[in-house]
Amino acid sequence: MSVRIESQVEPIPGYRLLDRLGSGGFGEVWRCEAPGGIFKAVKIIHGDLRSKDSDLVRYAEQELKALKRVKQVRHPYLLALDRYDIVDGRLMIVMELADCNLWDRFRDCRDRGLIGIPRDELLQYMTEAAEVLDLFNDQFQLQHLDIKPQNLFMLHNHVKVADFGQVKDLQGLMAQVTGGITPVYAAPETFDGMITRFCDQYSLACVYQELLTGIRPFDGGSMSQLLMQHMNLPPNLEPCPSADRPALARALAKKPDDRWPNVSSFVRAIASNPAGSGVHARVVVSSAEVETPPRGGSASHAALNILVADLPPLAAAGDTPPRSGEFVSPVFTPAPPELTGPGSLQPAVVIGLGQAGLRVLQRLRFDLGERFGPACMTPAVRALYIDTDPDMLEEAARDRSPDRLAPLAPDEVFPARLNRAAHYLKPRFNGRTLTEGWFDPQLLYRLPRTPQTLGIRLFGRLAFLDHYRLLMGKVQAELEAALAADSILLTEARTGLRRRTNRPRVYVTGGLAGATGGGMFLDVAYAVRSRLKRMGYDAPEIIGLFVVPPADATLTPPQLLGNTFAALTELNHFSRPDTVFTAHYDERNGFVKEKDAPFTRCYLLPGPVAALAPQPGSGISPPPRRTPPTIAAPGPRARASGPVAKPGSRVIHMTALGSQRTRTPRPRPPPSNRTPTPPTGSASICSARSAGPPTTRGTCARPRNSKRRSPRTRRSRSRRSAWRRSTGRGPRWSAARRWPSPGPC
The missing domain is CATH 1.10.510.10 (Transferase(Phosphotransferase) domain 1)
Incomplete structure (x- = not known):
């Protein structure tokens, strides 16, 4: 069992952790109370020295070697080292507490x-x-x-x-x-x-x-x-x-x-x-x-x-001091004059996150292609798909026309793949790591060798931060392409639609139960809002379309329910008028501070577990059913006179089982050697299957609810039975004690 690193815990006996002072690429530093009530600092190095993975122990081994080099150095201007211990493979260093x-x-x-x-x-x-x-x-x-x-x-x-x-x-x-x-x-x-x-x-x-x-x-x-x-x-x-x-x-x-x-x-x-x-x-x-x-x-x-x-202003407290050419006030380009009309055409960029976002974009491309032709016919409507899953990134290029899903072009797909743990533990140019201040570094060691989100929202947000600069460059390129004057004119000429306005609208869609959609959606909204303001649009219009799974523990796994609840809680928090969103995504013009809500309007769409519900007749097979086969499909809920179960309860009313067919298990054979009377179920089965000529073995020697064994399984069972009879071990069943054939029906 690994040592717990949290407040009021003593990873080293007598040294009680109080609060975390900071974290970096090698570890995290906590303020602690040492024996005698003296306050010290404890540096806890990332990585388990017992691990065989060189990437996980490299930093701990390097710190341990450095400690052995400097432990004999003493000077009044050198931060004093009190002790260091290895607790459950974690290197912990107790040192003097500075101001x-x-x-x-x-x-x-x-x-x-x-x-x-x-x-x-x-x-x-x-x-x-x-x-x-x-x-x-x-x-x-x-x-x-x-x-x-x-x-x-x-x-x-x-x-x-x-x-x-x-x-x-x-x-x-x-x-x-x-x-x-x-x-x-x-x-x-x-x-x-x-x-x-x-x-x-x-x-x-x-x-x-x-x-x-x-x-x-x-x-x-x-x-x-x-x-x-x-x-x-x-x-x-x-x-x-x-x-x-x-x-x-x-x-x-x-x-x-x-x-x-x-x-x-x-x-x-x-x-x-x-x-x-x-x-x-x-x-x-x-x-x-x-x-x-x-x-x-x-x-x-x-x-x-x-x-x-x-002077160049500082971006935020806690960041690296400004450099020449960096942390300059963002350049705000004035937006072109607004042009309105009586039509319905408006420049739009649709950003899809995760699997649910992919399905929305594919359906959108199919419907637009069916009505207006290929994507080049509607250059004012842009699509951008973002995902961390390599399989879904390949799925985006597949043509699924029978399912009314069109493939996405390569320039409409942005891979935000995760990296190995060592990548995120390396300090960046400002001397700090990407995970400092908001991410538990111990979660990084759960990443497999082929990194995946594992359904954890924090990994989805980590991928966004890691690819922020390239991703926002791609988003701005799509916005500029949709807002270009020739794009709007070409779309009007090729589709016959009339212009409503030349102001952009951005849609963000995805599933809140997934790690990519649930982990990125707020950051994507605020980053796009900030970028649109830099482009001169003071009141950006950002619409959220999100799929949520059923709020039923019998239909949705607990992890997906937890992801959805956390995402909705964050959405509700930052939609309040008294909340300010602050983030520092990148050391070059990556500071975002917004007082507005992330979305102008937000729609929650019901769907199955972390995916879009297939339309009837679309050809898309529905997701596998998670309820037991003996439970009736949900339908109109009958009014009951007894107590009503709470939403999400696992209580199953017996009325739901009334319409299901029950199967009576085959009774165990009686212990006597006499031939017993066949059970009623067998007689009813025989009478129901009486059609056909009589046979020697009889058609009902095997009850309907038993499984037909393969020849190989039957041979193995016969060999075990012969071994038991020869050695005297185990039950020995004679032919008279087995169920006899009921004869021809």
Whole structure:
């Protein structure tokens, strides 16, 4: 039995978990109460060390090796390690509890109108961190390799270096770059698998500029861009004070030997420059300018005399600091003037989620094709199918014309396939994982080798987040294609329909009982609503069409009922006028904050279990019946005089069994050796089958309700009977004790 990780539980005896402080690619951190009432932090690493799957134990083994390297290092600016234990295969590390980290301090400064941490204060933090990193390098030949704002903690206005999961020694200079290294801060040589004593200096220089100015020296939006910039392009030092640029340029040199001899030398080079001290920032509050003096100085520098109103705004609390070209206010393109008419034609995009959504799109394409011709005849009506199931993605291309289902074109299908657990545990470019803050990482280990949702809604939402950028690019392309002027004109000319408006309407359809439809539908609605507002449509029209299974526990499995209940609860919650939806899907213009309800109108359609009900005569076979064959099909409910069962009850009234045919089991043979009288059922059967000539064996030697055995089964039974008679084991039935043939009927 695996250890439980939840509040008020003691995974380590004497250490009671209180609340979770955060989570990342390697594990999660909890605040706990240690023996004596002292508060500590417990880091619980993902993965079971007992597992044979290398992907599941890689992070835990790496953290364990790093702990063995750093456990002998002691320094006042190093976050103290108290103990580590392996409990049921889970690695747990007890450490000192800090107040916050430098990234939290940066956010606090931005909230107060500053562009970053004041320079003098930041130099104090850099000096203390440099002292620890030089101790690692000079005395223990270690490199931290994961220096970033989230790993530099604060305790009583002093820095504590923490998170040693990536620590490597310098005995062998070649090392494998693991998924835990944050590419934004990584030195160029680490991308080639080379570890040098100057790697941490490079990372700390990136952190310094980021916390001082809010802009990183390398602003790549993908792994390939970051790799090219770190390896080949010079850093962007324009936001920094001119006096700091030479020291930063040397610390960020591409060749390790061209950097400063150690980290402390780099920090001293910046701090010793008097022209760079005492920087203050001018902020704009409403229409008045307020001068904010620095911490410990009064001089100013022109390079940082910047209006905060002109800086890229932060997307959300808890996200990575902005980069050049990112987190810029979304570009809102003005929508074209509205053109109305007396007709019924309106540009529309229909988004189908999961199996139920696929059936809606296939039926829509078939009906449109039957009335107007192929899809090219109606370019103003677009279809997009999204699913995580590989089998259903292949099913979308099948032609099922007899069932009135048309195949979808390849450009109308978007595969949102799940990945292995290791993919979601890797930190992204902001140093955080995709599951941080909302997803239980232990669920990732339930993913099979060929990942599927397993009917879990969280996996459906995880697939949406993983494919958000590509998916929304596809959605915007479909919207632009439907809204194009020539698309509306061609649709009018080819169908004879008249225009109602040129404003778009988006339909989102699917089954709420499934993992894909139930897990994605709200996020898809809000993401599309946000994208339409960026395109200039202030009041987007989004219609929800959702299939729900019967609310009957005898017809619908409990998991599907639970999925539907959870989806409807979320839909009801976010449809309230006092609820605000907030999500951060992507670090590049992926922040969504909406006060409106997800759907303009929403329709719930009854159907069988997580699928659409087939129309009569459509040729689609209905889903297999889940009720026992002895229970009558549901029909008009008769008014009963007794107590009425609650909806969803498993109570079956006996009146439902009255119209069913019952079968009397064959009576057991009497124990006596005399020939018994044949039962009444056999006589009635014989009389009912009296037609036909008499036979030697008789036509009723085998009752109707017994199964006919295959020859192979009969031979096996005869061999067992012979063995029992020869050995004296088991019952020995003589021929006289068996049921005799009733003779010819």
